[in-house]
Amino acid sequence: MIMPFWLLKSEPDVFGYPDLQRVGREPWNGVRNYQARNNLRAMRSGELCLFYHSNAKPNGIAGVARVSREAHPDNLQFDPASAYYDPRSPMDDPRWSMVEVEPVRAFPRVLTLDDLRALPGWQDSPLIRKGTRLSVLPVSDTEFRAALAAVGLDADHL
């Protein structure tokens, strides 16, 4: 069976791939979109994620991360001091989930959005479609391999 792959968006001004390398592991909290949340809940330990920089110069994939802990309640939804506080999330049935991720491999260069648009196998990805705001999305085996190959990495030997 082919392991699912994922893509996580993050603004590098807030938290970029170098930050993930520095801290070693990071709770992926603050996701407040149901489709993205459902994707988080579908993630399994060990699965690999492309780490995408949005609102960046340049926008693109900066590295590979791994799911180090599966979905559990997002801590920020119960914190009134947090921008991600959700007063309507029931304590006994939390609305929002987070996973934890760890760094696997930095890309030798950022694989930019323009690169991805030109990459065979990426034509159907919602990422390159205008108006897609989903911050946690599935990536096909083809897309994953093509992205790594484009920067000279081997998906089977990370």
Place this chain on the structure above:
DNA sequence: GCCAACGTTGGC
């Protein structure tokens, strides 16, 4: 900084 695309909210 602009604005198109999209998700969510809330009145009806």
Place this chain on the structure above:
DNA sequence: GCCAACGTTGGC
């Protein structure tokens, strides 16, 4: 259940 108003995302 519809849909207008609003807020957010994210490329440019």
